[in-house]
Amino acid sequence: MHFLAQESNSATGHVNVMGKLSPSGKELLALRLLRDSPAGMYGLEMVNASDGKLKRGAIYTTLAGLQEKGFIESRTNPKARHEGIPRPIYQLTALGQRALVATEMMGFEVAGVHG
Amino acid sequence: MIPESVVSKAKLAVEAQWEVESVAEGEAAVWWARLQDKPSADEMQAFEEWMTSAPTHRLAYGRVLLSKGIRLSESDLARERRALHLHGSISETVPPRVVLPPGGRLASILSVFLTRKSYKRLVEPVIADMQFEYTNALASGRTRNAKWIAVWGHLLAVWNCIYALLTSGVMNLLGKGGGG
Numbered sequence: 001m002h003f004l005a006q007e008s009n010s011a012t013g014h015v016n017v018m019g020k021l022s023p024s025g026k027e028l029l030a031l032r033l034l035r036d037s038p039a040g041m042y043g044l045e046m047v048n049a050s051d052g053k054l055k056r057g058a059i060y061t062t063l064a065g066l067q068e069k070g071f072i073e074s075r076t077n078p079k080a081r082h083e084g085i086p087r088p089i090y091q092l093t094a095l096g097q098r099a100l101v102a103t104e105m106m107g108f109e110v111a112g113v114h115g
Numbered sequence: 116m117i118p119e120s121v122v123s124k125a126k127l128a129v130e131a132q133w134e135v136e137s138v139a140e141g142e143a144a145v146w147w148a149r150l151q152d153k154p155s156a157d158e159m160q161a162f163e164e165w166m167t168s169a170p171t172h173r174l175a176y177g178r179v180l181l182s183k184g185i186r187l188s189e190s191d192l193a194r195e196r197r198a199l200h201l202h203g204s205i206s207e208t209v210p211p212r213v214v215l216p217p218g219g220r221l222a223s224i225l226s227v228f229l230t231r232k233s234y235k236r237l238v239e240p241v242i243a244d245m246q247f248e249y250t251n252a253l254a255s256g257r258t259r260n261a262k263w264i265a266v267w268g269h270l271l272a273v274w275n276c277i278y279a280l281l282t283s284g285v286m287n288l289l290g291k292g293g294g295g
Contacts, residue, residue: 044244056244057271061278064236074236084216084246085239 023071023099026062029053031092031100034072040091063090071096139175147179216246217265218272225276233283237275241268 023031033046041049043063047056054062066072074088092100146162154162166172222242226234245268252261 042244043240044248057274060237060240060275063240064233067236074240084218084250085222085243087243087247088240 023066023069023103024062026054026058027066027071028100028103030059030062030066030090031071031096034090034092035097035100038091040075040089042087042089046090066096069095069099071099139169139171140178143172143175143179146176147183216249218242218245218268221269221272225272228276229279233279237279238272241272241275244268245272 029050030046033049034041037045043059044056046063047054047059063072063074067074071093072090073093074090076086076088078086142165146165149158150162166176222238225238229238245264248264249261249268252258252264
């Protein structure tokens with residue numbers, strides 16, 4: 001489905017301009033955090049920056065949803081020096097930026113998260 | 116019958132070796148005493164040079180340490196010399212061992228249940244964070260905190276695995292083909 005395809009929600013009266021690709025509340029918050037950090041952020045950094053709105057127990061499920069939609073991408077920093085598995089850094093994709101802009105321009109309310 | 120000249124030559128060689136070793140042991144004892152008070156960098160440099168100048172020196176120093184009740188392997192010797200340089204004292208610590216960050220085994224177990232994509236997105240970042248926080252906690256001496264981080268990290272990784280399996284199960288039921 002094209003991300004600007006329209007769907008109306010009869011229960012809330014909102015027009016969902018992006019159909020199934022529309023970001024949920026937590027996803028929207030994560031997208032905003034990533035927009036403010038062009039170099040990208042680690043998952044835990046996003047948890048800390050969200051003032052408790054994003055929980056560490058759910059951050060990666062949220063980010064996985066965004067990755068599935070193509071709004072963000074992850075990479076690892078080869079220069080990062082720590083033992084074990086490299087931590088992924090998340091960055092907004094062009095599609096994610098467009099989705100965020102479209103969501104904010106349409107001003108459709110997403111329950112629970114706004115900032 | 117071994118000729119007398121050969122025997123005397125051998126005796127001389129052994130005595131010479133003993134003398135070398137006893138001299139080295141005496142020097143080693145002196146070095147031991149000097150290194151007990153916080154040695155300067157110059158002293159450490161001189162000690163390193165003395166140690167590497169002859170194999171008997173290393174052996175002699177090892178014997179001196181042994182006489183003090185410190186049993187050291189080669190790697191321990193190197194570590195203890197570093198400790199001497201850094202802290203100014205020899206510690207009778209247990210030999211060093213490799214400490215792997217937690218989660219390696221869990222990662223390999225959970226990767227069996229999930230697709231590569233789900234594993235990469237849901238489990239691997241959790242384990243990576245856990246390992247990062249764990250090593251940071253250990254580095255700053257918070258061993259108790261490190262243990263809790265490991266416990267929570269494992270639980271969270273397992274929970275994310277269950278979440279991935281449940282969502283893929285629901286998607287399969289809906290006929291939308293979950294990732295798993």
